[in-house]
Each structure stands twice: as structure tokens, then as C-alpha cells.
Amino acid sequence: MRDTLTIKKVTDSLQDEEVKAYLRFVLTQIGMLKAQEGPLEVVVAELIELYDKLMGLQEKKAMWDPVPACTHVHIVVGDSFAGSMKQALKGLGWIETHKLITLRENYAIGPLGDLDSSKGRKVRSDWFRDNITEAFESCTEFEEEYNELLDKLKQIPEQAEVIIWTSGNACEQMGMRHALHLLHGKRNVFAVYDTSVICKELYNRLDAFRYSGEIPTDKLQEALIRMDGSGKLCTADITQLEREWQEISEQSGTLRIWRDNVVLTVSADYYDQYLLEKLDELKASVDDNGFLHSARLIGVAIAYCEQYIGDSYFEYRLRELIYDGILEIKGIPTAMRFYSIKRKRRTESELSVCIDEPSS
Structure with missing residues (x-):
């Protein structure tokens, strides 16, 4: 195991x-x-x-774990961003004193309630197993990863400044809040830096990065150099962010978005109509039978979506649209590369039922 x-x-x-x-x-x-x-x-x-x-x-990789002599500990969300951060820290020659902890969760999706208990973590693990095709890990593996994270957080020495990186998306915003929740009671200096804001200022980009993992290493190095202490949190800031974690995580929804500097919980089918609209726009890409490869649709949906959600959630919603009879499938829905979809054509009997139904 x-x-x-x-x-x-x-x-x-x-x-x-x-x-x-x-x-x-x-x-x-x-x-x-x-x-x-x-x-x-x-x-x-x-x-x-x-x-x-x-x-x-x-x-x-243990070389990135906190050690007694380290002066800074960076906390990031996602393996992609963690890889870029490691390269940036190496390039700056900071790896002896700057260590790294990675939160590997996609906090934009799935239940977040009661993650402090094994019961709550099982609920989240079960949701991923039941709905996300790539989530093959067992509850035991999920539990091991969570305990490893807690161990690394405990290793942070008191003199090290803890820098939590976030960006303009629900995944990283909730990850930052969860990190502060898990670090409750530690006496370290805490700081939060938003990579999208820093890079927007540095490069005068009108379109901010949706996710920190999209930022090239050289630009990330400049963002690290720009750390000027402005991100330091006071006790009131930390208390507020911890409270927000508690309030949002206790909501029963399984999809979150970032809007007007606030994490909002929205309905699971929030992007269903968006996916159907993109499917209609891609009619020129379908085959002779009217089917479109699901990976093609999901790729376009990700490219034009203002939020960072992840391809696995869009693929989950495609399967739900198939189960609901809205889409027709060709292939096996074990992964997005194995099947194609199209709008299901209604039969004459279905159309007649719709006509006879009274309007609300």
C-alpha cells in the first residue's frame, strides 16, 4: 500500500x-x-x-521538507505550481533556507466539511472516487497523504516565516485558508502573496493568470524577489481567514468559484449550460455521425473559462449530462479520451410530451 x-x-x-x-x-x-x-x-x-x-x-524530495535551520517555508497549492516554485528557489540559490510544502487538493471541487476528522476526509475521498475518473486512490491513501501534510506543518520551526501563495481562483484561495486553519496556534510570522496580482503588476498583463501553475519559472523568480513584507498578516487577518474557511467548508456544495474577491459555493450543474453552448459552437469539428470527441470539448471549455476548475470536473459534468439523457455517447466513459458525445435528438413521443405539458 x-x-x-x-x-x-x-x-x-x-x-x-x-x-x-x-x-x-x-x-x-x-x-x-x-x-x-x-x-x-x-x-x-x-x-x-x-x-x-x-x-x-x-x-x-525530502530536501524540501522544513528543517530547524530554515528561515522561510513556502506553502503552495498543486503539484504544477510546486514544481515551478522548486525551480525558482533553486535558480535564486535559496534552497538551503527556503523550504516547500504542497497542498495537493483541488479545493474548488468536492465536499470540504469536517476535514479535521477521518469521517469528513472519507466523505471527500468517497466523492472523488464516485465522481472523478482519475481519482483512483483509496481512502487509506488519502488519509496517509493528509497525515504526511500535518507532519510537515508540525516540522515548521518557530523562527521561519510562513509564506502562503494564492491566486485569483477558488482552489488556491480555499487552499490558503485551509493552510491557516491547519497552522492555528503556531507563533510564526505569516504572509500571503497573490501571484496573479504580482505578475500583473510586473508585466502589465490585462489578463491575470488564472492559476499559479501557469506562471513561468523566470517570472516566478521575480515575484519571489518582490516579496517586500506587504503580505504579512496581523492576528485579525488570520482570524478572519480562518473563519472564512470554516464557514465555506461547512456549506454542502461541491463546486466553488472566485468572484469579486469572494469564494462562492455554486450548484454542481453551474457549468452544464456553458458546456452545452461550447458543444454547439464546435459543430464544425464533429464527425460524420455528429459526435465530438469529449477531450476536444473539455479543452475548449477550459481555455475559455474565466475560472480555474480543472478538466476532471468538466468531464464529470459531461457524464452527468449523458446520464440525464441530454447527451448521447459513443465509446466508454472511463476517461475523456475514450468517448465522444453529441446532443441527444428527442423522439417524436418526447417532443409531443413537451408540447402537451402546461407552461409554468
């Missing part, structure tokens, strides 16, 4: 080209086994060597 969690962390941290390279190597070795080319022991030994190398990557 422990290896499964480590393998997931390792593969999630790899870049696309690295994944392709390792996959080519594994397939080549398997091909040699199948063709019985070369000694079996040699091929197996090379596969084990690759396994040890990749698993060792996870151990090397």
Missing part, C-alpha cells in the same frame, strides 16, 4: 517528456522479455534499477 502511494506521487511529479521516455524504456524491456531476447535476469535487473531510480526521486 505504501509503495502504491509513493508510485502515485512519483508519476504525478514527472513531466510529459519524462513519462514518455520511461514508458519507451519499459515497453522495450517488456518487448525483449516477450521475444526472449537476452538473458531474463538482465532485463529484470534493468527494470528493477529503473524502479529504484524513480522511487528514489520521492526520497530526494
Whole structure:
């Protein structure tokens, strides 16, 4: 079970080209086994060597955990942003004194209530397992990751300044609030910096970044240099943000957006009409039978959406539209790349029912 969690962390941290390279190597070795080319022991030994190398990557990441001598601890939301932050800190030569903690949750989706208890965490884990196709991890693995996060937060030394990074989206805004909630009672100096605001000021961009993971490393380095103490929080600020975490997380909804500097909980079907409108706009891309590849629709939906939600939520809503009889499917909905969709054509009997129904 422990290896499964480590393998997931390792593969999630790899870049696309690295994944392709390792996959080519594994397939080549398997091909040699199948063709019985070369000694079996040699091929197996090379596969084990690759396994040890990749698993060792996870151990090397411990260098980013808080240590007694560190002066700053950066808390970020998401693996993509964490990768960029590591590169930026390395480039500035700060890795000995600046450490990193990653919140790996997508706080924009799923239930957030009572995460301080194993029962609340199970509710969240079960929701992802039931609705998000890529969420294959068990409740046990979710629990292990959460406990690892708590351990890292406990390791933060008292003299280190804690810098929590956020941006203009519900995911990072709720992540920042959750971090402060989990750090309740610690005496450190806390600061919050908004990457989208900093980069907008630096580069005079009219369109702020939706998510910090979109920011290139060189721009992130300049944002780090720009830390001037303006983000430091007073006790009243921290109390208010912790209160907001409690109030929003206790709401029963499973989708959140960022609007007018406030996290709002909206209905689960909030983007359903938006997805249908994008589907209608893409009619020129459909095949002879009128079907559109679901990945194509989701890609366009993400590109034009002002919010950072994540492709997995849009894919979940497509499946709900299929279950509700609004969309027709060709393929198997195990992942977005495996099926296509189109508007379901109503039968004559269905149309007659609609005509006969009294207007409200």
C-alpha cells in the first residue's frame, strides 16, 4: 500500500517528456522479455534499477521538507505550481533556507466539511472516487497523504516565516485558508502573496493568470524577489481567514468559484449550460455521425473559462449530462479520451410530451 502511494506521487511529479521516455524504456524491456531476447535476469535487473531510480526521486524530495535551520517555508497549492516554485528557489540559490510544502487538493471541487476528522476526509475521498475518473486512490491513501501534510506543518520551526501563495481562483484561495486553519496556534510570522496580482503588476498583463501553475519559472523568480513584507498578516487577518474557511467548508456544495474577491459555493450543474453552448459552437469539428470527441470539448471549455476548475470536473459534468439523457455517447466513459458525445435528438413521443405539458 505504501509503495502504491509513493508510485502515485512519483508519476504525478514527472513531466510529459519524462513519462514518455520511461514508458519507451519499459515497453522495450517488456518487448525483449516477450521475444526472449537476452538473458531474463538482465532485463529484470534493468527494470528493477529503473524502479529504484524513480522511487528514489520521492526520497530526494525530502530536501524540501522544513528543517530547524530554515528561515522561510513556502506553502503552495498543486503539484504544477510546486514544481515551478522548486525551480525558482533553486535558480535564486535559496534552497538551503527556503523550504516547500504542497497542498495537493483541488479545493474548488468536492465536499470540504469536517476535514479535521477521518469521517469528513472519507466523505471527500468517497466523492472523488464516485465522481472523478482519475481519482483512483483509496481512502487509506488519502488519509496517509493528509497525515504526511500535518507532519510537515508540525516540522515548521518557530523562527521561519510562513509564506502562503494564492491566486485569483477558488482552489488556491480555499487552499490558503485551509493552510491557516491547519497552522492555528503556531507563533510564526505569516504572509500571503497573490501571484496573479504580482505578475500583473510586473508585466502589465490585462489578463491575470488564472492559476499559479501557469506562471513561468523566470517570472516566478521575480515575484519571489518582490516579496517586500506587504503580505504579512496581523492576528485579525488570520482570524478572519480562518473563519472564512470554516464557514465555506461547512456549506454542502461541491463546486466553488472566485468572484469579486469572494469564494462562492455554486450548484454542481453551474457549468452544464456553458458546456452545452461550447458543444454547439464546435459543430464544425464533429464527425460524420455528429459526435465530438469529449477531450476536444473539455479543452475548449477550459481555455475559455474565466475560472480555474480543472478538466476532471468538466468531464464529470459531461457524464452527468449523458446520464440525464441530454447527451448521447459513443465509446466508454472511463476517461475523456475514450468517448465522444453529441446532443441527444428527442423522439417524436418526447417532443409531443413537451408540447402537451402546461407552461409554468
